[in-house]
Amino acid sequence: MTEPVKPSKPKSPSSGKKSTAPRKKRTKAEIGNGKADSISESIELEEELLPDESEQEVFTPEDSDLLDSVESDEEEPSDDSSDFIGPSNLNLELSEDPVRLYLKEIGQIDLLTAESEFRLATRNEAKKRLDWLLERDGENLAEDGQIQVLFCQIMKDLLESYKNLQAFCQANQVLELPDFALVLAEAQALREQWKTDEPSYMRDYLSTYWKESERTQDVIRSELVSGLIQEIYAFFLAAYLLPEETALYLLDFLNSKGSFPTERTCIGHLPDIPVLKKNIQTINDLSEDATQALIKANLRLVVSVAKRYLGRGISLLDLIQEGNLGLLRAVSKFDPARGFKFSTYATWWIRQSISRHIAEQARTIRIPVHLFESISKLLRIQRSLVQKLGRDPGPEDLALESDFLAEEDRVKIKRAQKNGTAIGADVQARWDAASMKIQRIMKSAEEPVSLERPIGDEDSSQLGDFIEDYDAIEPMDAAAKEMLRDQVQSALGALSERERQVLELRFGLIDGKDHTLEEVSNYFNVTRERIRQIEAKALRKLRHPTRSRNLRDYFG
Numbered sequence: 202m203t204e205p206v207k208p209s210k211p212k213s214p215s216s217g218k219k220s221t222a223p224r225k226k227r228t229k230a231e232i233g234n235g236k237a238d239s240i241s242e243s244i245e246l247e248e249e250l251l252p253d254e255s256e257q258e259v260f261t262p263e264d265s266d267l268l269d270s271v272e273s274d275e276e277e278p279s280d281d282s283s284d285f286i287g288p289s290n291l292n293l294e295l296s297e298d299p300v301r302l303y304l305k306e307i308g309q310i311d312l313l314t315a316e317s318e319f320r321l322a323t324r325n326e327a328k329k330r331l332d333w334l335l336e337r338d339g340e341n342l343a344e345d346g347q348i349q350v351l352f353c354q355i356m357k358d359l360l361e362s363y364k365n366l367q368a369f370c371q372a373n374q375v376l377e378l379p380d381f382a383l384v385l386a387e388a389q390a391l392r393e394q395w396k397t398d399e400p401s402y403m404r405d406y407l408s409t410y411w412k413e414s415e416r417t418q419d420v421i422r423s424e425l426v427s428g429l430i431q432e433i434y435a436f437f438l439a440a441y442l443l444p445e446e447t448a449l450y451l452l453d454f455l456n457s458k459g460s461f462p463t464e465r466t467c468i469g470h471l472p473d474i475p476v477l478k479k480n481i482q483t484i485n486d487l488s489e490d491a492t493q494a495l496i497k498a499n500l501r502l503v504v505s506v507a508k509r510y511l512g513r514g515i516s517l518l519d520l521i522q523e524g525n526l527g528l529l530r531a532v533s534k535f536d537p538a539r540g541f542k543f544s545t546y547a548t549w550w551i552r553q554s555i556s557r558h559i560a561e562q563a564r565t566i567r568i569p570v571h572l573f574e575s576i577s578k579l580l581r582i583q584r585s586l587v588q589k590l591g592r593d594p595g596p597e598d599l600a601l602e603s604d605f606l607a608e609e610d611r612v613k614i615k616r617a618q619k620n621g622t623a624i625g626a627d628v629q630a631r632w633d634a635a636s637m638k639i640q641r642i643m644k645s646a647e648e649p650v651s652l653e654r655p656i657g658d659e660d661s662s663q664l665g666d667f668i669e670d671y672d673a674i675e676p677m678d679a680a681a682k683e684m685l686r687d688q689v690q691s692a693l694g695a696l697s698e699r700e701r702q703v704l705e706l707r708f709g710l711i712d713g714k715d716h717t718l719e720e721v722s723n724y725f726n727v728t729r730e731r732i733r734q735i736e737a738k739a740l741r742k743l744r745h746p747t748r749s750r751n752l753r754d755y756f757g
Contacts, residue, residue, distance in 0.1 A: 300517055307500040315542050316401040320391050321491040322537035323403075327441045328488035331481065348477050352444070356467050359439035362432055363461055369429065376413075376429055379406050381436075382455050388440035389448045392487065403437055404537070411540035434538035444480045446472050495532050495543065496525075502544055503528055506551045513559050520555055527554030568645055576646040579603060579639060596636040596643070605635040688751050692743055699725070700739035707736055 313321070334351055363381065370378050383402045407430055414426040440448060450470045454462050461467070471477070503524035510520050531547035560573035568576075582602045586594035600606045601614060610628050617624045624632070652665030674682075689710070693701045706724065709715045718729040725732065743749060 300521075303518075303521070304504065307497070307504070310497050310500065312501075313495070313498045313543075316399075316404060317396055318495065318543040319401050319404040319537045321495050322535050322543065323391060323438070323441065324484075324487045324491035325495075325532070325535075326537060327438045328484055330438050331442060331484055348474060348481075349471065352442075352447075352471055352477055352480075353468050355439050355442050356447070356471070357464060359436060359443070360461055360464055360467065362436040362439065366429065366432055366436070373425070376410055376426055379403075379433060381461075382452060384433075384437055385440045385448060385452050385455065388437055389443075389445060389452075391441055392445070392483065403434075404540075407434065407538055408540040431538060442480075442484065444472050444476060446470070446476070492532055496528060499528055499544060499547055500525070502547060503551055506548060507555060510555050510559060515559060515562060519558070523555050523558040524551045527551040530554070566649060572642065572645060575642055579643060580646070596640040597632065599639050599643075600632060600635040603635075603639065605638055606632060685752075692748050692752060695748055696739050696742060700735055700742070703732060703735045704739050 334354060366378060370376060380402070387402055410426055410430055414423045414430070417423050417426075443451070447467070447470050451461060451467065472480075503521055507517065507520035507524045511517060527550040528547055531543070531550035534550070535541075535543055535546050537543075556573075557570050560570045561567055579599055582599055583594055586598055586602065590598070601611050606614075610631055613628050614624055614632060616622075650664065652663065652668065654664040656662045656664055656667070693704065696704070703721060703725075705711050706716045706721045707718075716724075718732050722729045722732045743752075
């Protein structure tokens with residue numbers, strides 16, 4: 202059995218002939234510093250979050266100043282919450298010991314190189330591809346024919362990708378074909394181990410052309426290169442999914458003949474059903490191991506990001522927990538074929554998860570996450586305008602510096618203000634609408650204050666004691682009404698029981714609600730005319746000077 206070909210250095214994208222692309226050799230310090238090849242402009246972010254390996258934080262119980270290290274030396278995130286509290290004022294009494302224990306454990310886990318991240322993520326991508334095939338073709342592996350159909354499809358995909366790539370590259374000369382023997386060898390080597398110092402031929406190849414795709418000004422060429430890279434990576438995944446015996450046969454055939462055998466020949470070299478089932482189980486197990494390795498190796502990155510959000514009313518452990526959820530999401534969504542470094546990609550998901558948690562939990566009244574982000578942007582603009590204008594900016598000023606108003610309209614308004622000319626009616630209407638929207642957003646940013654908030658050092662009074670109650674009755678008016686009530690009851694005492702009840706119901710002296718003659722007549726089971734007569738008689742009695750004298754003073 203022939204040994205797999207050792208992966209060599211990547212080839213350059215020069216057209217016409219095969220050549221080896223120069224690969225800059227990186228030191229361990231550079232790898233730890235996040236200077237791996239990447240087309241992302243977020244490399245600076247990686248360098249900020251992942252310091253040099255020789256200087257990498259190793260968290261141990263002896264680091265007594267660990268939790269204090271998040272103070273002034275840590276840059277605050279670009280969040281504009283006005284109630285930010287310095288980390289030095291935090292109450293960490295309940296989380297100090299668990300945090301130190303947790304940091305000690307994750308500090309013992311080695312960091313990953315860019316090549317290791319690529320290999321681990323490829324295991325996960327291969328598992329996704331296998332699951333998709335199982336879902337499409339049916340997952341009844343108990344049938345012997347079904348599992349053979351599955352691997353026949355994988356073999357067809359591999360050979361089809363190979364033929365498509367050859368035909369397209371020969372016709373268009375867009376990029377140089379990879380060494381399929383090296384691709385096949387590296388794909389199978391992923392089953393044995395991922396933690397190796399050997400450079401990844403496939404990652405270097407993909408990164409080289411992704412960079413070219415990003416740099417080129419030709420949109421059509423960029424799209425072609427991107428599509429071809431995805432096709433090459435699909436070939437790589439299919440090669441990884443193949444059973445070892447079949448892959449070795451293809452490698453021997455490729456080394457000796459310079460091309461792949463026919464589809465019928467390849468399918469004839471598939472192993473027996475038990476071996477194919479074991480291959481599927483192996484792929485699932487390797488994917489699970491890869492997921493765990495990616496998560497554990499990036500737990501320190503979560504802590505590095507979470508420390509910057511301290512002082513928002515949420516404990517460090519909760520921030521780490523939310524960041525870990527973002528890390529899990531990043532592991533499931535990461536596409537290694539894009540050429541990014543995983544830590545760069547995961548940082549965005551970690552920050553997104555923590556920011557959402559803060560937006561949901563840090564306020565008494567929850568506001569939507571998108572509104573929280575808008576408030577942060579407006580607060581940044583507000584601070585900038587205060588320094589520029591020397592006064593508090595209004596909603597109109599904020600609209601001219603924010604995205605709530607179109608750039609074209611902002612230019613027109615500023616030009617009109619500068620020249621002293623009139624602003625068009627349609628532009629003015631859009632400006633007013635944007636200003637009103639900003640005003641509503643800024644009002645929602647106001648934090649509510651409890652009326653029971655203590656005032657003063659002795660806590661003898663509360664904030665609610667100093668707020669005027671417009672519904673409260675003046676003491677003199679309340680006393681006058683109470684005296685009037687007593688006088689009315691005294692006057693009603695001179696009437697008969699039925700007369701008093703009729704007046705109390707008709708004028709609402711009991712429940713404050715006036716009742717009609719119909720309602721009162723139904724209550725006493727008499728006619729409305731009889732109720733009217735009783736009411737008239739009772740009022741004549743109350744109008745007598747001896748009974749009305751005490752009531753006249755209250756009615757002027």
